[in-house]
Amino acid sequence: xxxxxxxxxxxxxxxxxxxxxxxxxxxxxxxxxxxxxxxxxxxxxxxxxxxxxxxxxxxxxxxxxxxxxxxxxxxxxxxxxxxxxxxxxxxxxxxxxxxxxxxxxxxxxxxxxxxxxxxxxxxxxxxxxxxxxxxxxxxxxxxxxxxxxxxxxxxxxxxxxxxxxxxxxxxxxxxxxxxxxxxxxxxxxxxxxxxxxxxxxxxxxxxxxxxxxxxx
Numbered sequence: 001x002x003x004x005x006x007x008x009x010x011x012x013x014x015x016x017x018x019x020x021x022x023x024x025x026x027x028x029x030x031x032x033x034x035x036x037x038x039x040x041x042x043x044x045x046x047x048x049x050x051x052x053x054x055x056x057x058x059x060x061x062x063x064x065x066x067x068x069x070x071x072x073x074x075x076x077x078x079x080x081x082x083x084x085x086x087x088x089x090x091x092x093x094x095x096x097x098x099x100x101x102x103x104x105x106x107x108x109x110x111x112x113x114x115x116x117x118x119x120x121x122x123x124x125x126x127x128x129x130x131x132x133x134x135x136x137x138x139x140x141x142x143x144x145x146x147x148x149x150x151x152x153x154x155x156x157x158x159x160x161x162x163x164x165x166x167x168x169x170x171x172x173x174x175x176x177x178x179x180x181x182x183x184x185x186x187x188x189x190x191x192x193x194x195x196x197x198x199x200x201x202x203x204x205x206x207x208x209x210x211x212x213x214x215x216x
Contacts, residue, residue: 001062004058005028008026008032009024012052014085015052015085015086030112031201031208035141036059038212040068041064042067043107045059045070045071045107045109045110046073049113050072050074051076051079053079053083053084056070056071057083057088060089060091070088070090071092071093073095080093080094098126099129099132103133104133104136105135106133108134108138110143111126115144115178115183116176116178131215135215137214137215140214140215141212142187142210143210145177146177146178146208180197180211183209184197184211191215191216193214194211196211
């Protein structure tokens with residue numbers, strides 16, 4: 001996927017301008033091309049904390065994945081309404097908690113930039129929910145911002161404190177970021193076996209880290 005930002009701008013052209021601008025900034029600062037490349041060509045995938053549904057809409061329009069069926073859940077009903085308002089082939093979006101979804105229903109689950117808005121003591125329950133909806137042997141994609149290098153950590157912490165705490169753009173607990181080892185440990189403790197861990201290159205103030213893990 002060569003230009004996710006340009007594609008996002010086209011996909012959301014009928015959305016209200018604040019939504020369209022938010023999605024554009026998201027596409028410019030998150031390495032969606034690298035995330036899309038990790039999804040399987042077919043099967044069923046769930047995006048947990050999908051927001052306006054950007055990842056699902058990008059995947060639904062990827063010609064390399066014509067048999068991949070997509071779903072997204074988020075606790076923000078307004079964002080789900082925005083996601084549903086767009087024509088989304090093979091994509092469904094629900095304002096539902098994970099526990100409302102059936103067990104072992106998906107081949108692949110993604111959770112992108114969600115844990116940093118969830119207090120750490122609640123991580124096990126959230127990750128257990130992701131594991132529950134995955135089929136045995138299914139794959140979890142976790143993408144988070146990490147706490148290094150320090151100058152990037154300070155910059156993103158300031159940005160997200162404003163976004164979550166002051167503007168309410170993102171709903172959740174006060175933002176906090178962990179180390180790569182911390183995220184991997186949380187996955188192992190929740191019944192996953194990481195098999196790929198890598199930093200995703202960026203030329204701005206955000207340090208992206210990707211972990212792929214298989215459900216044990």
